[in-house]
Amino acid sequence: MEGNKDRKELFTGNIVFGGLPKEQWEKITRAGEKQVAAPRTVIFRQGNSGDTLYIIQSGKVRVFREDSDGLETDLAVLGVGDSFGEMGLLTGEIRAASVEAVEETHLLLLSKEQFDRILKDFPDISLAMVKQMSRRLLKADKIIEKETQHKYQASRMSWFDFLLVIGVSVILALVFNKSNPNGIPLFSKSPDRKAISEISAAQAMEEMEKGGTIIVDAGPEGFYQKKHIQGAVSVPLPFFDILYGVTFGGEEKAKKVIVYGGTISKLYDWESADKLLVRGHKDVKVLKGGAEAWEKAGYPVEKWEEKK
Numbered sequence: 001m002e003g004n005k006d007r008k009e010l011f012t013g014n015i016v017f018g019g020l021p022k023e024q025w026e027k028i029t030r031a032g033e034k035q036v037a038a039p040r041t042v043i044f045r046q047g048n049s050g051d052t053l054y055i056i057q058s059g060k061v062r063v064f065r066e067d068s069d070g071l072e073t074d075l076a077v078l079g080v081g082d083s084f085g086e087m088g089l090l091t092g093e094i095r096a097a098s099v100e101a102v103e104e105t106h107l108l109l110l111s112k113e114q115f116d117r118i119l120k121d122f123p124d125i126s127l128a129m130v131k132q133m134s135r136r137l138l139k140a141d142k143i144i145e146k147e148t149q150h151k152y153q154a155s156r157m158s159w160f161d162f163l164l165v166i167g168v169s170v171i172l173a174l175v176f177n178k179s180n181p182n183g184i185p186l187f188s189k190s191p192d193r194k195a196i197s198e199i200s201a202a203q204a205m206e207e208m209e210k211g212g213t214i215i216v217d218a219g220p221e222g223f224y225q226k227k228h229i230q231g232a233v234s235v236p237l238p239f240f241d242i243l244y245g246v247t248f249g250g251e252e253k254a255k256k257v258i259v260y261g262g263t264i265s266k267l268y269d270w271e272s273a274d275k276l277l278v279r280g281h282k283d284v285k286v287l288k289g290g291a292e293a294w295e296k297a298g299y300p301v302e303k304w305e306e307k308k
Contacts (some may be wrong), residue, residue, distance in 0.1 A: 043061065049095070050085060062099070091242060196277065201287065201293045205299050221234055228291065233247055258285050258287050259287065
């Protein structure tokens with residue numbers, strides 16, 4: 001009974017796995033490897049390869065980054081029910097931060113093979129995991145930005161020095177690009193609108209009714225949560241590369257994709273459509289007028305208030 005109680009507390013408190021059925025909790029607990037980390041034990045270091053997911057059964061860990069001088073910046077403290085190591089499993093990239101046990105910590109480890117099997121059986125977990133990662137990344141970015149500002153605020157340069165550095169940088173960039181046909185562009189390129197066509201709300205609705213069409217909300221997650229087109233999947237542009245793999249399968253490249261979510265100041269829809277074309281999707285269109293035109297035409301949307 002005690003084991004069942006611990007298992008319930010562990011998984012119901014977990015943002016990612018809390019929605020799984022109870023029999024799956026037991027299966028994960030039986031299949032996962034157990035590990036005990038003594039206080040101040042580094043579980044993995046920044047730069048290590050990532051092929052394991054960790055769930056904290058008891059204790060605490062701290063997540064931190066090190067700069068080139070060895071200075072540490074604490075990003076988070078995680079406790080019972082929290083999981084970490086997801087980024088490496090989803091992206092295949094090396095560990096972006098180090099994790100150290102604050103006190104004696106009991107961990108449940110899932111291999112990539114076990115994790116992939118769970119994702120296949122319960123695809124909704126991938127979205128929950130990406131949302132958790134998104135929140136952590138945003139929080140970490142704010143912490144690192146604050147630390148950087150604090151570290152360098154005493155070394156401010158004069159306007160003359162600033163303009164001199166900018167001027168020299170531009171000259172060097174122009175010289176480099178002049179001599180190198182594969183030079184680095186000084187300004188990021190906007191999406192080629194000639195390669196992407198627009199589709200009206202009425203036409204988009206017809207395509208949706210036929211089936212086989214994916215509609216993508218490329219705007220920030222907060223906008224999606226507040227209101228989005230019914231049936232749309234959330235793929236925020238800043239996290240496109242992370243979310244793409246868990247949202248689109250190889251066979252879906254043949255499907256029609258309609259993207260919306262642009263604002264006056266940011267072309268989330270056009271940039272995401274451009275990325276989809278680069279990924280090999282053949283039929284990608286941007287919804288003309290966005291969600292506003294869709295709703296104005298009387299087509300179904302989902303709002304946060306309706307979900308409460």
